[in-house]
Amino acid sequence: MxxxxxxxxxxxxxxxxxxxxxxxxxxxxxxxxxxxxxxxxxxxxxxxxxxxxxxxxxxxxxxxxxxxxxxxxxxxxxxxxxxRAIEPVDLRRVAAEAGERSLVLLLDRVTDPQNLGAVLRTAVAAGVDAVVLPLRRGALLTPGVHRASAGLSFVAPVAAPQNLAMAIRTLKAANYWVVAAEAGEGSELATAFDWPRRTALVVGSEGEGIAPLLLRESDFRVALPMDPRVESLNVAVATGALAYLWVRQHRPGGPGDGRAGQTPAVG
The missing domain is CATH 3.30.1330.30 (Ribosomal protein L30/S12)
Structure with missing residues (x-):
């Protein structure tokens, strides 16, 4: 990688x-x-x-x-x-073997090693099943990421860099619902959102956001409620908040069952 x-x-x-x-x-x-x-x-x-x-x-x-x-x-x-080189996880295998409650993160155009390192720490802490990195225009597992993650990059379940649109289709075929972290028209409040049991959460950079193609592939859009004086949050902070909203709902003993039983369309 x-x-x-x-x-x-x-x-x-x-x-x-x-x-x-x-x-x-x-x-x-x-x-x-x-x-x-x-x-x-x-x-x-x-x-x-x-x-x-x-x-x-x-x-x-x-x-x-x-x-x-x-x-x-x-x-x-x-x-x-x-x-030594870090062996990536196989996304298809993860999707096939994950339980009924599963969270996968897809990072679009997150280029800063500090941000990626912080996201990987959150992924390990929250029990995320996979973190998917893009083939292009994104940070990979570099020395700066190892340091920023406090070494948790060595245990985080990072999928091999790949085309994110294809990764989304792979996850949809495995009954994941794709949720894009994107404010604007059509977005639901993340704090009130009924998170699917199997969620593929797409996050983008603070400056560029998520690519239009990936937004079109998404089933839902969510945004964190914020004071209007705050234009946006750092991607690592936002990812942590969103991941734990999913965790709150879907860890054992948590409220609600999400959208269990529904099958997303495969594009």
Whole structure:
């Protein structure tokens, strides 16, 4: 899933840096080797060094300048791991094996690594079954995303980058209803919306929103109620709020059964 766009002095795609991201890379078996600032006194970094050695990984102490170079002067906290590729989840398999209550996120034109990282943290916290990333015009699993997600990018169920319109059709065929997070005419208040048991939630960037093609493929549009002085919310904040509205309704013991029994049309 690495984005193959080599640039001079850029951060390599096969690294994770920062204490939380490296810790999760070690915990999930994605770390291949570890580099750390040889003069560090940080107990958390030293604990990661010990864990890596116990796991039989190559461990090397380097000067701070080397870590700065490898992270593009990112906030590395004195530790970096070389990582293995992250295996994507198969969207068709997820859709086929998900229970009667399932939430899938599709991210359209979300290009900021910080936003993607925050969305992945929400996805893990809320028990989302898959996060679908686009083939083009979107952030992928880069070192910045690993750091922004506190390493939860290593456990988030991310589907391979793909054509989002085709992904929507795949989900519709598996009895998901497609809900677009889009304000405007025809939108329902998300707080009053009767969320389908199997929901594919499409969210777009704060600036561009959701592409017209994806809006046409959607069954519903919802918007969060906001003070009129607020033009829009950060996509990560909005996604978290919408995901938990679904969770509130459809986790065991939650109110309502959504639109169980209805079958969406397959376009």
């Amino acid at each position: 690495a984005r193959l766009r080599p640039k001079p002095n850029s951060t390599p795609d096969d690294v994770a840096f920062g204490i939380n991201a490296v810790g999760m890379a070690l915990a999930t078996g994605h770390a291949k080797s570890l580099l750390y600032w040889r003069e560090t006194q940080n107990e958390r970094v030293l604990a990661l060094v010990e864990r890596a050695r116990e796991a039989g990984l190559r461990v090397e102490g380097v000067d701070a300048r080397r870590l700065d170079e490898l992270t593009g002067d990112g906030v590395h906290q004195g530790v970096l791991a070389r990582i």
